[in-house]
Amino acid sequence: MTEVATTTKKDWTSDQEVRWCPGCGDYSILTAMQLLMPEIGTRREDTVFVSGIGCAARFPYYMNTYGLHAIHGRSPAIATGLAMARRDLDVWVVGGDGDMLSIGGNHLIHALRRNVDLTILLFNNQIYGLTKGQYSPTSEVGKVTKSTPMGSLDTPFNPISVALGAEASFVARTHDMDRAHMQEIFRRAHDHRGAAIVEVYQNCNVFNDGAFAALTKKDARAEMLIPLEHGKPVRFGPDGERGVILDDGVARIVSVAEVGVDALHVHDETAADLSVAFALSRLADDRESPTPIGVYCAVDRLEYGGGIDAQIAAAQADRGPGDLEGLLHSLPTWEVS
Amino acid sequence: MIKTEELLPEVREVERIIVRFAGDSGDGMQLTGDRFTSASALFGNDLATLPEFPAEIRAPAGTLAGVSAFQVHISDHDITTPGDAPNVLVTMNPAAMMAELPRLESGGTIIVNTDAFNERNLSKAGYEANPLEDGSLDGYSVITAPMTDLTKQVCKDIGVKPRDAERSKNFFALGLVSWLFSRPTDPSLHWIREKFAGRDAVIAANEAAFKAGHAFGETAELSASRLAVRPARFEPGTYTNINGNTALSWGLVAASQKAGIPIFLGSYPITPASDILHELAKHKNFGVRTLQAEDEIAAIGAALGASYGGHLGVTTTSGPGLALKGETLGLAVSLELPLVVIDIQRGGPSTGLPTKTEAADLLMAHYGRHGEAPLPIVSANSPSDCFRAAYEAVRIAVRYRTPVILLSDGYLANGTEPWRLPSVEDLPDVSVDFASAANALNEDGEEVFWPYIRNDDLARPWAVPGTAGLMHRIGGIEKEDGTGNISYDTENHGRMVAIRDERIRKVADSYPPTIVEGDADADVVIVSWGSTWGAITSAIGRMRRAGRKAARVHLTNVYPLPNDLGDILLRYDHVIVPEMNLGQLSKILRAEYLVDAKSICKVEGQPFTAAELHHKFQEMTR
Numbered sequence: 001m002t003e004v005a006t007t008t009k010k011d012w013t014s015d016q017e018v019r020w021c022p023g024c025g026d027y028s029i030l031t032a033m034q035l036l037m038p039e040i041g042t043r044r045e046d047t048v049f050v051s052g053i054g055c056a057a058r059f060p061y062y063m064n065t066y067g068l069h070a071i072h073g074r075s076p077a078i079a080t081g082l083a084m085a086r087r088d089l090d091v092w093v094v095g096g097d098g099d100m101l102s103i104g105g106n107h108l109i110h111a112l113r114r115n116v117d118l119t120i121l122l123f124n125n126q127i128y129g130l131t132k133g134q135y136s137p138t139s140e141v142g143k144v145t146k147s148t149p150m151g152s153l154d155t156p157f158n159p160i161s162v163a164l165g166a167e168a169s170f171v172a173r174t175h176d177m178d179r180a181h182m183q184e185i186f187r188r189a190h191d192h193r194g195a196a197i198v199e200v201y202q203n204c205n206v207f208n209d210g211a212f213a214a215l216t217k218k219d220a221r222a223e224m225l226i227p228l229e230h231g232k233p234v235r236f237g238p239d240g241e242r243g244v245i246l247d248d249g250v251a252r253i254v255s256v257a258e259v260g261v262d263a264l265h266v267h268d269e270t271a272a273d274l275s276v277a278f279a280l281s282r283l284a285d286d287r288e289s290p291t292p293i294g295v296y297c298a299v300d301r302l303e304y305g306g307g308i309d310a311q312i313a314a315a316q317a318d319r320g321p322g323d324l325e326g327l328l329h330s331l332p333t334w335e336v337s
Numbered sequence: 338m339i340k341t342e343e344l345l346p347e348v349r350e351v352e353r354i355i356v357r358f359a360g361d362s363g364d365g366m367q368l369t370g371d372r373f374t375s376a377s378a379l380f381g382n383d384l385a386t387l388p389e390f391p392a393e394i395r396a397p398a399g400t401l402a403g404v405s406a407f408q409v410h411i412s413d414h415d416i417t418t419p420g421d422a423p424n425v426l427v428t429m430n431p432a433a434m435m436a437e438l439p440r441l442e443s444g445g446t447i448i449v450n451t452d453a454f455n456e457r458n459l460s461k462a463g464y465e466a467n468p469l470e471d472g473s474l475d476g477y478s479v480i481t482a483p484m485t486d487l488t489k490q491v492c493k494d495i496g497v498k499p500r501d502a503e504r505s506k507n508f509f510a511l512g513l514v515s516w517l518f519s520r521p522t523d524p525s526l527h528w529i530r531e532k533f534a535g536r537d538a539v540i541a542a543n544e545a546a547f548k549a550g551h552a553f554g555e556t557a558e559l560s561a562s563r564l565a566v567r568p569a570r571f572e573p574g575t576y577t578n579i580n581g582n583t584a585l586s587w588g589l590v591a592a593s594q595k596a597g598i599p600i601f602l603g604s605y606p607i608t609p610a611s612d613i614l615h616e617l618a619k620h621k622n623f624g625v626r627t628l629q630a631e632d633e634i635a636a637i638g639a640a641l642g643a644s645y646g647g648h649l650g651v652t653t654t655s656g657p658g659l660a661l662k663g664e665t666l667g668l669a670v671s672l673e674l675p676l677v678v679i680d681i682q683r684g685g686p687s688t689g690l691p692t693k694t695e696a697a698d699l700l701m702a703h704y705g706r707h708g709e710a711p712l713p714i715v716s717a718n719s720p721s722d723c724f725r726a727a728y729e730a731v732r733i734a735v736r737y738r739t740p741v742i743l744l745s746d747g748y749l750a751n752g753t754e755p756w757r758l759p760s761v762e763d764l765p766d767v768s769v770d771f772a773s774a775a776n777a778l779n780e781d782g783e784e785v786f787w788p789y790i791r792n793d794d795l796a797r798p799w800a801v802p803g804t805a806g807l808m809h810r811i812g813g814i815e816k817e818d819g820t821g822n823i824s825y826d827t828e829n830h831g832r833m834v835a836i837r838d839e840r841i842r843k844v845a846d847s848y849p850p851t852i853v854e855g856d857a858d859a860d861v862v863i864v865s866w867g868s869t870w871g872a873i874t875s876a877i878g879r880m881r882r883a884g885r886k887a888a889r890v891h892l893t894n895v896y897p898l899p900n901d902l903g904d905i906l907l908r909y910d911h912v913i914v915p916e917m918n919l920g921q922l923s924k925i926l927r928a929e930y931l932v933d934a935k936s937i938c939k940v941e942g943q944p945f946t947a948a949e950l951h952h953k954f955q956e957m958t959r
Contacts, residue, residue: 014810016822045805050642053813061810061823066802068645069812070638071668077635081642081650082802084626085601089646089802107638110631308626315621322623324594327587328758331579332524334379336571336757 004041012037012044014064020055025176025203026123030062032182037063039183040190047090050079052104054096055130056123056202073104076111076120083117084305090190093120096202097138098128101157105137108197109166114304115194121186122159122199127208139208140286159199160281160296164274170196171277171296175225176203177216181293188295194303214288226253226283228294233264234280236290244283244292251279253290269298348519348565353412355420356514359437360429360450361398362391362405365507369427370407371753372511372528376520378578378755381568382411385720385871386580386753387419387944392608392691399461404436411518413567417719417871419752421946425517427510429453429484431462446478448513450506452485480517482553484509491545497538505539505546512550519565522551574757581720581749582609584756585679586616588727590623593649596735596767599624601643603636604653608691609747610681613653633661637678641665644674647771647801649731653679656698657687659742663705666740668813670710670837673789673797675734677727682746684942693942694748696867697918702742703896703925709834711841713737714896716744718870721756723749726893732767737844738796744895746917748944749868772798772807777819788821795840797821845897853905856886861911861958863889864934866922868944869915875947880954887954895922903930911958913937915950 012034020026037047047065051057053072060067070078075093083091093111100108100122111118127145128134134147138159142151163171170192174185182200189196201212215224226236226244235243235256243256243264256264271277277296284291356373360366367388374386387408396403410420422442428434430453441447454469468474469481484506492502508529515522525547533539554563579587593600602625604614618627626643630636637652644650654662659680669676682698684690702714713733717726723745730743775784776798786807789797800807809821817824818832853862855877865873870891880887890905892898906912906926912934914923920936927934937953939945 016810043805044808046803048802060812063810064808066808067810067812068642068672069810069814071664071813074634074638074665077630077638078642078645080630080635081601081603081628081639081644082646083642084628084639085599085643085648086646086802106631107635110635312621312624312626319622322590322594322620324591324761327590327620327623328761329575329577331577331583332375332379333575333577333758334381335575336381337573 004043007038007044009034009038012064014062016061018062019058021206023205024055025125025205026056026059028176028179029121029123029182029200029202030059032179033063033186035179036183036186040187042090046088047092048082049092049094050075050082051094052099053130054099055204056094056096057099059094073099073102074107075099076104076107076118079118080111080114080116084308087117087305087309091118093118095122096129097122097124097126097136097159101137101159101162109162112163112166112168112195112197115169115301116304117193117306118195119189119192120195120197122197123202124159124199125202125204125208126211127204129204129207133207158281158285161278163197164278164281164296167274168197169194169297169299169301172196173199173201173293173296175201175212175216175293177218178221185295188298192298194301212287215291224290226290226292228267228269228280228292228296230267230269230295232267233261234267234292235264242290244280246276246279249275249279251283253283269295270300271297272299348563350565350567352414352566353410353416354425354518354564354566355408355410355423356425356427356518357406357408357423357437357440358427358510359404359406359433360507361432362393362396362403363398364405364429365504366405366429367407369507369511370409372525373514373520374409374753375528375578376515376524377409377411378576379524380521381571382566383414383416383569383571383755384409384411384578384753385416385419386410387748388751390692399430399432399458401432401436401462404433406433406437411566413569415569417874418944418947421948427514429507429510431458431464431468434468435462435464441477444476444478446480447474448480448510449482450484450510451481452483482509482513482557484550487549487553488546491549492542495541495545497542501538502542505542508543508546509550509553512547513554516551516554517563519563522547571755572757576755576757578753579721579756580751580753581717581723581745582612582681582751583616584721585717585723585727585745586613588724589617589649589651589677589731590620590625591724591761591764592728592731592767593625594623595764596649596731596769598647598649598769599626600651601640601648602627602651602653603630603639603643604628605630605633605636605658607633607655607658609683609750610653610655610658610679612750613679613681633658634665637662637665637676641669641672641674641676644676645672645801647799649677649735650675651677651679653681655681655683656685656689656701659698659701660705666712667706667708667710669740670706670712671813671816672811673738674740675738675799676740677730677734677743678740679727679743679745681750682744690942692747694746694868694944695917695940695942696744696746696869697921697940698744699866699895699918699921700924702744709838711838711896712739713741713841713844713894714744715741716867716893716895717749718868718891718893720749720752720754724756724759728764728767729893732765733844735767735769736796736847737794737840738799739841744867746868769799771804772800773804775806787819789816789819791840795836795843842897845894845900848894848899851890851899851901851905853888853890855881855888857888859886859888860909861887861913861954862906862909863887863954864892864906864912864914864922864926865889865916866892866895867917869917872945872947872950873915876950876954879947879951885955885958892922898929906930906932911935913954913957915945915953917944
């Protein structure tokens with residue numbers, strides 16, 4: 001690798017006018033990304049953002065990198081082909097909760113279980129924005145929207161649980177109100193070999209304003225966000241007075257004073273068994289209870305494109321590089337003179 | 338080279354023979370037919386095959402639903418179809434007799450495994466009386482052999498259990514048929530030893546069964562005389578016997594090698610296309626990447642993603658899968674990236690007839706996307722022609738930066754014929770030029786890269802990620818002409834629609850002149866596409882030998898149509914279009930050229946026979 005030239009946020013900003021609604025959470029995510037990129041030390045031409053359809057999916061237009069704005073739900077599949085073909089590239093996938101978990105749910109879970117080298121950002125605002133306000137697969141039960149005037153009946157997906165159930169090797173959560181946290185998590189996701197997925201709590205101030213306010217407001221965070229830090233007991237609260245224990249496989253919030261620090265669960269993001277990470281992901285089933293953020297798991301597992309390349313190398317070592325004449329003569333032949 | 342046997346004096350020479358092997362799915366008839374074919378190919382006959390099998394992997398044994406058949410036409414001259422009515426029918430059980438006898442030519446030869454004609458099997462097949470005994474086969478030449486028992490006997494001598502021995506009875510049939518048609522035995526014996534290497538008991542049983550069948554022919558007093566078909570006169574060269582899906586896979590590999598870009602195949606298993614995935618997965622040493630995707634949509638999506646990255650994106654499917662790929666095809670049309678989409682057509686709609694052939698996806702290939710979304714369509718004529726068709730699809734995709742649909746079908750996919758191997762050096766140029774530099778000046782006079790600046794072919798640059806200075810964003814939203822920026826401007830949209838239409842029409846400028854075969858002064862022209870080529874060739878031959886002049890045009894580039902086609906068609910009083918659909922090409926020709934194209938339609942899961950086409954041609958041109 002040759003030296004990567006120093007860049008600034010401006011270098012990573014495209015000439016396109018940003019067209020999200022004023023006040024949209026997407027702006028802060030974009031800024032976090034444009035500020036992070038110069039620090040990651042990668043080249044713009046080696047970076048590709050792939051997206052589907054939705055507000056979040058406009059993201060690639062605003063990054064001065066290669067960008068592919070595809071069709072609804074299909075970005076993980078399209079990015080899979082790109083990342084398998086071109087392992088030299090940094091391939092990012094950006095989409096919303098409808099794009100990734102509804103129409104594209106199948107592609108998402110398969111990209112994760114295959115462990116394709118992708119960094120997937122799932123902007124979760126729990127609503128359909130671009131189609132103007134229908135409920136999404138992450139909306140809470142009973143949500144009243146244009147398409148559910150009497151309240152939605154669907155049980156929502158918990159994106160972290162879905163990702164863990166799909167055997168993802170890197171799963172994390174962050175939110176749009178904390179740039180430093182976003183950057184740290186995006187950087188970790190980028191550095192991970194294989195499929196990394198980050199759920200970003202993102203505010204849609206037009207159709208679902210304040211969906212995560214109870215968790216992400218500055219003065220609520222200490223009380224409501226449970227930071228997951230590798231090798232440390234899981235605890236939170238302004239003075240660390242609350243914590244998480246595993247009780248027969250179930251994660252429960254407890255008072256540290258009552259159980260003692262030693263009883264707290266010590267977070268191990270490298271645990272190959274994802275059941276503890278899954279238990280942590282079940283901690284919050286609403287938007288008003290304390291919710292873990294940070295890296296749920298970061299497991300080293302065969303990266304798909306690398307596996308394919310290894311098979312190609314093995315086939316070439318075994319049979320030599322492809323010989324077209326040889327291929328054409330590989331079935332029984334006969335000569336006519 | 339295979340040593341050919343001396344023709345024995347009692348052998349009668351014939352120009353061609355059509356043999357149909359039929360039995361239960363578990364009887365190994367596909368393998369028997371395939372072996373007989375290979376021995377004939379190595380002997381030097383021209384040939385064409387038609388495998389037919391049920392959709393069920395293991396239909397209930399002994400039933401009509403479970404009948405599997407393999408037809409092979411061998412000849413001492415150039416032939417183009419697996420033949421109409423078989424001359425010889427090999428029936429391994431009553432169900433096969435019931436299902437296949439109606440196809441046999443009158444007075445044809447039937448070879449029967451009598452052991453299978455017991456009460457239980459007869460009743461399963463729907464026979465009230467045993468056809469071997471009730472005189473219903475009078476008029477046919479019947480060769481009976483207790484194949485199961487004889488196989489068990491010879492196997493017993495070498496210590497193979499009767500249950501295992503029974504599985505070898507298809508080799509008894511192969512041995513008998515090989516004797517009857519004077520096939521060399523070496524290739525089959527050699528094949529048995531190679532195929533079952535390491536399983537000595539199986540080799541021994543199969544060899545014993547094969548030799549027993551051959552000896553049975555020699556020693557039993559058979560009512561039919563022994564026949565021989567001399568080698569055909571082929572153009573000099575090296576030949577191999579190949580099926581359509583293999584030829585197609587090799588065509589892709591060849592084009593990828595010539596283009597210098599690796600194949601990326603995204604595919605979801607579907608009959609009858611899966612064998613292309615299997616074949617390409619074997620060739621990783623050519624740098625081929627295959628992804629068995631989670632669904633048809635992911636398969637084309639991943640292929641498109643790979644194309645975006647500078648690989649040769651390919652996806653393979655059959656009709657139902659092509660329906661699912663429609664939206665991504667629209668994106669590929671909008672992105673103007675190379676992509677090869679292969680549809681091995683089968684009976685439809687819906688699940689339809691998965692193992693039977695049909696060619697009714699032409700209009701879907703043309704129009705199966707929303708908006709004005711034109712793309713080139715290429716089709717294959719015969720099993721070996723699938724190589725050329727695949728190569729041509731890649732040529733167009735790469736040069737014109739467009740998705741291309743290649744239409745083959747179940748008949749071509751599984752059928753085989755001898756193929757003269759092409760010279761690798763003589764394969765056409767399919768070179769790729771990736772963009773490497775800025776191509777425009779912006780308002781400030783700075784050099785910039787615009788992804789929708791076009792060359793003389795109206796193709797846009799293929800600028801792959803990793804190329805410094807060419808970063809750009811593209812997507813499915815309408816793009817501004819030139820810059821490629823998002824544009825909701827309505828006039829721009831009209832212009833882009835027109836450009837996309839024109840740029841695909843321009844593909845026709847790269848075709849050679851259309852070949853009109855047959856009589857220059859004919860008043861009738863037969864126009865066709867796809868796998869009907871063989872049957873039409875044969876039918877026109879019959880027509881002309883009978884003194885009726887005829888011309889024919891067989892299209893291999895179905896869209897855009899050749900520039901000279903309109904003028905050609907206007908020269909004839911009769912334009913006849915045989916198709917394995919309800920008249921899809923005919924509809925297009927009528928719309929495009931205002932000619933009174935008349936259809937001959939067959940949508941029965943079976944290819945046309947030359948006889949039925951000949952009959953129709955006569956009727957329609959009286």
